[in-house]
Amino acid sequence: MEPMKYHFEVKGDDFSVAGENSSKVKKILRQLGFDPETIRRVAIAMYEAEINMVIHAEGGYIDAEISPDKVKIVLQDKGPGIPDIEKAMQEGYSTATNSVRELGFGAGMGLPNIKKYSDDLVINTVVGEGTRLEITVNV
Amino acid sequence: MKLSDVKEILNAEILTGEELMDKEVYSACGCDLMSDVLAFVKDRALLLTGLMNPQVVRTAEMMDIETIIFVRGKRPDDSILGMAKMKDIIIMRTEYPLYIAAGKLYEKGLGNKDRK
Ligand SMILES: Nc1ncnc2c1ncn2[C@@H]1O[C@H](COP(=O)(O)OP(=O)(O)OP(=O)(O)O)[C@@H](O)[C@H]1O
Ligand SMILES: [Mg+2]
Numbered sequence: 001m002e003p004m005k006y007h008f009e010v011k012g013d014d015f016s017v018a019g020e021n022s023s024k025v026k027k028i029l030r031q032l033g034f035d036p037e038t039i040r041r042v043a044i045a046m047y048e049a050e051i052n053m054v055i056h057a058e059g060g061y062i063d064a065e066i067s068p069d070k071v072k073i074v075l076q077d078k079g080p081g082i083p084d085i086e087k088a089m090q091e092g093y094s095t096a097t098n099s100v101r102e103l104g105f106g107a108g109m110g111l112p113n114i115k116k117y118s119d120d121l122v123i124n125t126v127v128g129e130g131t132r133l134e135i136t137v138n139v
Numbered sequence: 140m141k142l143s144d145v146k147e148i149l150n151a152e153i154l155t156g157e158e159l160m161d162k163e164v165y166s167a168c169g170c171d172l173m174s175d176v177l178a179f180v181k182d183r184a185l186l187l188t189g190l191m192n193p194q195v196v197r198t199a200e201m202m203d204i205e206t207i208i209f210v211r212g213k214r215p216d217d218s219i220l221g222m223a224k225m226k227d228i229i230i231m232r233t234e235y236p237l238y239i240a241a242g243k244l245y246e247k248g249l250g251n252k253d254r255k
Pocket of ligand 1: 048052053056057077079080081082088089093094095096104105106107108109110111112131174175
């Protein structure tokens with residue numbers, strides 16, 4: 001079966017709508033009848049990554065590819081990139097500003113959490129050019 | 140514990156989901172940091188928080204959290220309530236601060252049954 005494909009734009013300047021695309025994908029997966037645990041894993045991983053795009057990278061694009069046996073989410077931004085990915089993957093490491101912290105984010109838990117909830121995570125990042133995350137959750 | 144008991148214990152006001160007070164809750168989490176909610180909370184818990192923005196509702200949605208209780212007398216605006224209604228999330232508010240609200244629920248048995 002051909003995977004179902006969806007394309008989303010993430011606005012970089014509006015924190016209040018950040019995560020709406022993750023919400024859409026969650027709804028789609030529910031309608032398709034995926035099991036609650038798979039849906040939850042995809043939702044949390046994608047939401048963390050979508051929020052990161054807004055707070056660290058001024059938005060970007062997301063492609064979701066849904067197959068019966070796996071869900072793949074690719075997030076691409078033209079933000080500042082991540083200089084030290086090993087550091088960024090550590091729990092508690094964050095460069096978030098105070099204004100982001102006041103909104104309830106910036107604890108440095110996002111990337112480790114994406115890793116935890118996905119079966120495969122590939123990060124390509126170039127400083128000054130942007131970041132691409134490929135998140136795969138097996139069903 | 141039923142949501143109607145939670146409402147009683149916290150002397151809370153129901154802002155959305157009035158008709159769902161018969162629902163059972165089994166655990167709760169008190170947290171102002173959505174990063175931590177996403178990283179540590181088990182599903183279907185009740186969320187007590189002093190943080191007030193749309194991402195609280197969206198975080199709840201992602202985590203399958205069905206009920207949010209805003210503490211310290213904070214009142215969510217219509218955009219937050221509208222979003223909660225659309226996502227079938229129950230919202231209450233209580234005058235108690237986070238620590239007291241959590242303590243009251245814990246004392247009455249919410250989430251302190253089979254703690255290892
Ligand atoms: N898309 C991105 N573009 C640029 N930098 C990023 C991006 N995603 C993450 N980072 C960098 O990696 C760090 C760690 O990210 P992570 O998601 O783990 O934590 P956080 O977003 O700072 O806080 P939290 O996710 O707990 O709210 C960030 O603080 C930021 O420096
Ligand atoms: Mg993050």
